[in-house]
Amino acid sequence: MAGAATAFPCSAQVGGCVKVRSEHKEWNESGTMSETYVHGYHPRENERLQDQAGTLVDLLHSDTAYPGGSTVLEVGCGVGAQTVTLAQRSPDARFTSVDVSADSIAEAKRRADRAGLTNVEFRQADIFALPFNAESFDHVFVCFVLEHLSRPVAALAIVKQMLRLGGTITVIEGDHGSTYFYPDSPAAHAAIQCQITMQREAGGNALIGRQLYPLMVEAGFDAVRVSPRMVYVDSSRPALVDGFTRKTFTAMIEGIRESAIAAGLIEPESFDAGVQDLHRTTEADGVFCHTFFKGVGEKGRQPE
């Protein structure tokens, strides 16, 4: 099971590797993060991202649709896993999807072409240096981005500048601390904790999902409403057992094995026992729970 990690190009790079989560974006936060690992262009990584997007798409996106003619800025589109869903669900809206990685943008373009999308423009851009005029978008969409940033409120404030007055923002983030399962396993929690620790040490926050509400409020959005999107998996839901527990979450933890061990966070035997226990939850009597959080807010019309 550890073999998969070494096939990931990030295996020797902690700063990048801990960002192997769900979707993958990387920002040069005004130079504060010097490592810029690009996800998504490796075939196996692509496959895993695709698995996840297919499994979670309804849970995360079913209530997001943009009116015809409206303009939507997607920041941190990565390889376009969410972009295709977004653009297909709002075929008459016009999307501008940016990512800091040229390779990811290239792959996202290929993916959009394969899907036959004509309403998306891709651009390479840093969230802290967006090449757009202020108030030039009706909506902003941010998915699995804030978890990687050391200054998430600053990032939200910047994308808020891009919004027209009365525009909306949609933010989706996971939360590794929301993960629990049956049979319970201290070893599995220890393996997950490695990911949380590594992401924290890289300047990110793997527990950011629960924090969406205060972050969005602090960034100045109005009418903020956050709702949890819990993935509940038992053996009566075999597509989730395979697509989420096994191929998304456990695969993600497996992917940090070498980095976690190299960082001295855990012994190989302990890590492997934890991963084994995560796989144990996919058996007939197993249960797995993980929660994403989705927040929406408005850029209020300020008094003149």
Next chain:
Amino acid sequence: MAGAATAFPCSAQVGGCVKVRSEHKEWNESGTMSETYVHGYHPRENERLQDQAGTLVDLLHSDTAYPGGSTVLEVGCGVGAQTVTLAQRSPDARFTSVDVSADSIAEAKRRADRAGLTNVEFRQADIFALPFNAESFDHVFVCFVLEHLSRPVAALAIVKQMLRLGGTITVIEGDHGSTYFYPDSPAAHAAIQCQITMQREAGGNALIGRQLYPLMVEAGFDAVRVSPRMVYVDSSRPALVDGFTRKTFTAMIEGIRESAIAAGLIEPESFDAGVQDLHRTTEADGVFCHTFFKGVGEKGRQPE
């Protein structure tokens, strides 16, 4: 904040006190649990239960309704907090609600009378010695009961005997391990862990919610379907801040203070710090998450 605990009649009784959770039932599991503390007849306890039921009623019960003329057995009705909701939502069904505690049954009757219910019969009975003929009910309802039992599958198997072929069971349980919050706090988790430990040592399982699916399958129910009912609380939902975070969950943890300290599980200062941090989550930037699980299943028509 610790004062509330001493006002609870269970404060010196670990076996009973850890059962101060949400709704309250106590079973003599064929003599395996010798301590039989009766909840619900103390005014302050009643008040807390009422707070909870009012807050959670839609989340837990909105999708439960029984056809007119059908017979429903509610096992472990306690003081009737769920009974009133159930009977009001299915006014043409006939309920038989049992609890092992005569005092709880007496209070439940008073509560049902105040609510003007005419479709509920209350009886004092032990789940392992139910005074009914086999296959005499169309439906069974079990809420916040299994968490207290050392043999939950045996209990489910017994209530299954009470069901007619083709009848349904509905089970609701919480899961203390599903609790997380912002700001995060090791002290708060340590205080919660005291409750989990005490309930385990009393023969129960405070983490049983996640386990509903395998338990119901093991007991022989068919078409088992479990869904999570997550309580997400931030300051945009003030009724939940007060009704759930403060008056239900934190009050429950506060209620075990003396017992946890007497049992040597935690130092008073640590416990109080944990409770303080739970209260901290009720501030404007705080978030609190807890999940209940609801399972439904059928008693299949066995081959002759």
